[in-house]
Amino acid sequence: MKNILFEFISKYVSLTEDEKNAIVSLDIFRSVKKGTTLLKEGQKSKDSYFVLKGCIRTYYVLDSEEKTTAFYTEMEALTPLCVISKTPSEYYISCIEDTILTVSNSDMGVEINSKFPKFETLCRILSEELLAKQQIDFDEFKTSSPEQRYLNLLQKRPDLVQRVPQHQLASFLGIKPQSLSRLRARILEKSKE
């Protein structure tokens, strides 16, 4: 389980044994049951997450309706908006599968950064990469229809379509569950011709 994390980090910076031990001693690994809510609307938090195994999702509740905005699976990091903006969260974060993740407090970040400047580099690279990825996702979302978005998702994250409840997937695609059902039937019909 630790190895998954170190394997991920090694893609960006190389760590010494000392540094690895320092991370392990922080005791950041958590095992969380399906359905657990990690963050609620209105709460303040300084915790960032990194998913080692499983799946978590972020969602707003607007007009007592859930609006799913993102899913995070293996090897994906999530720093909630409220951690950056230092304001109460406007959305929820919860586990849709039994999940193993690391929880790192932003205070902890400061401490470890002073000991190992390498982590600052790691964080900068990750944040730049995330910004780029998010911009691409946004552009793709804007420039395509719900059907195109679904087909795109099938290409890029086929696992999500399997492991995530349909109504959450629909919301993520910006449509209602009924529309997703219909849309899928339509695609199936087309492929038969």
Next chain:
Amino acid sequence: MKNILFEFISKYVSLTEDEKNAIVSLDIFRSVKKGTTLLKEGQKSKDSYFVLKGCIRTYYVLDSEEKTTAFYTEMEALTPLCVISKTPSEYYISCIEDTILTVSNSDMGVEINSKFPKFETLCRILSEELLAKQQIDFDEFKTSSPEQRYLNLLQKRPDLVQRVPQHQLASFLGIKPQSLSRLRARILEKSKE
């Protein structure tokens, strides 16, 4: 014109006269005519922009159709995706008004960072702020209808609705120009009742 830039920077870090002079000596100020294209699809570039006066937009050309994804006006910074990813650009950037901006090369960034570590801090803060802003924009886009998006834009950036051509605004909202016209007529009709 320099003052606009320094006023902006002073919100995040305070600069000495030496540091200000260092920036001025970089000769980064540019005056650009309406219609000028700053970056084309397929081009490589290391240039980031900061708008002092005027308006620039980013857009893709898909199926020979322009898809506008963003507008940048006074006091807004834009680092193109291709600068981060170091790949040819997939979109265009052009001026929709006569514009005064700063152009800063990412190599220049390295040079100035080594002389004035303060700039690294400035960049980190700006990039974090941008990430948060972009996430909020994305979430709002996903969770609302074209009509809600338009009304939201009227609230948040009323200047855009005035200064930007309608067909570019429509594309930015994720719809066709005809739909924007209709949607506006619909809103006007409702407000009469």
Next chain:
DNA sequence: TAAAATCGTTCACTTAAGTTAAGAAATGAA
């Protein structure tokens, strides 16, 4: 300045998403 191109709006028609409702299937809890 005149001709050409672009732009914004309106209209009629088509297509797809929202809504409401109902029933089957899967899931969870007692």
Next chain:
DNA sequence: TTCATTTCTTAACTTAAGTGAACGATTTTA
């Protein structure tokens, strides 16, 4: 295991966006 709840799908109907075309207004440019 059974009962209750949630989830997924289908259907009929409503609403809104896409499409193609037309027309006047504005802007460009030759």
